[in-house]
Amino acid sequence: MIRVGIVGYGNIGRGVEKAVLAAEDMELCAVFSRRDPEGIKLALSTAPVLHVDEAPRMTDEIDVMILCGGSATDLAEQGPYFASLFNTVCSYDTHAKIPEYLAAVDAATNDTTAVISTGWDPGLFSMMRALFEAVLPNGGTYTFWGKGVSQGHSDAIRRIEGVEHAIQYTVPLGDAINMVRSGVMPQLTTRQKHLRECFVVAEAGADKAAIEETIKTMPNYFAEYNTVVHFIEMDELLAKHSAMPHGGMVLRSGVTGDTLQGMEFSLTLDSNPEFTGSVMTAYARAAFRMANENLFGAKTVFDVPLAYISPTERAELIKELL
């Protein structure tokens, strides 16, 4: 059994908990939090909840630590710190800073293996982009996200004066997807690829027109997109928009000689954090196995053979799935 620890018990941490319990070759040893452990009750497991400060004493009891903190604040510090003590997996997703983060984690590893930036984007989508380009070097790759909730965009709306709550959906545009599938390899603008749909609860007496204008003109978040804003009541928002669906697709159309070839990968997820947790858990298996073979250091999804993430023995994989 692979002995797993979870650091951070938010949505992703709960997703990892489910995935670890579903894995026949893993056991959940402990959940670590910076909050007071007394206040945290696990959804499913009877594993102990401990303060993160207790983690360093448990290097002999935990084979791999799954880091479930956020990229913006937690992981920049936790990633290298935990990699110096344990084999780790994380879902660091600040694309622009990944090389810097990779270097910091790699420098921190200490006869340990850290698989960084797992999940689905970065993660599975990255794998598909690399695979598709390797197989079809002449072509174009397109990534679409959604329909799904973007936490970053939802948060941006919530910071606007007069907004009580908000949920933002990223919606991929069918016309753009069809154009890609047709093989014309279009140059698509940001606006052509995705629509942003916002469900907003305004405070009593707030100026809705002003809120809508602030959303639609917000640089980096909304100004480059066609954005639709719906004002609704809090009970409707909670009833209809509390789930965390997401998904998306990576498409490549390319040519071999003059012949058109198309490759596509897509995810349709009823729970984004649970799926992300499942991917991280599969890569936790890889971190453990690579460390056992002295393949130490920081790794990415590009470095990990698929046999390492599967609970199935290699010989069985070859017999049943090849």
Add this chain to the structure above:
Amino acid sequence: MIRVGIVGYGNIGRGVEKAVLAAEDMELCAVFSRRDPEGIKLALSTAPVLHVDEAPRMTDEIDVMILCGGSATDLAEQGPYFASLFNTVCSYDTHAKIPEYLAAVDAATNDTTAVISTGWDPGLFSMMRALFEAVLPNGGTYTFWGKGVSQGHSDAIRRIEGVEHAIQYTVPLGDAINMVRSGVMPQLTTRQKHLRECFVVAEAGADKAAIEETIKTMPNYFAEYNTVVHFIEMDELLAKHSAMPHGGMVLRSGVTGDTLQGMEFSLTLDSNPEFTGSVMTAYARAAFRMANENLFGAKTVFDVPLAYISPTERAELIKELL
């Protein structure tokens, strides 16, 4: 530059030729055939065509040999033989015999690396099946093929008395795909998943009704399917059914806890042999690189990290695609 040799110059060999010429880090050194080299003219390259018996003398001139023979007759012998002399890649696709073939190739390698059973099924589809099951252990995986030409089924029809020529398309059934996508994880029979559509040119005076009956009741090939037979003239068959399109999809629907999650990979190929050749060429890069790192022996797509098949440097992959 990676110096590539091609063994066998049929449809797949011509596909590999195109892919090697399109790869910026490869050069085609020679094409080997069991036929008289004088009678073979390459489609694109000016590389020499040599008899296979000359290959053993060229171990210092070729970094990786791409084996383009058929599984049924050529590869069982050629796979181990060439793996003893060169790094190799093949598309061995007799699913039931892969473990035996792997063992034979592995035993033959001699400070060489042989990546077996690349292409798309086995190959990319196998990778997706393994990836999907690792990420969503609770669920069902479904593989659909087509719409595309099956050489094996076309050949089976051509062997029937009174048949002059025939092309068989494997057609995936939309109802079955939709049922899988809905998340009900159906048990699907062979008949529910695919239709077989046959275009047959009968010899003058042949008994068409008897031919149709023979096709539809042929065990293993057609009896388990709904089969449609169209009799057409030779000029129509050559005009409309000479291309080699194919494709298919791997789907998994599974649950994390009670939550439904769907993963999908699909290929839409205007040329099956050219795409297969492109995949093999990407894995030739991996065979060469793994051998350079003393990772010798027989490998499968489950054993090869994606970074090894990409022409892009790892640091660049991480920066641009992760």
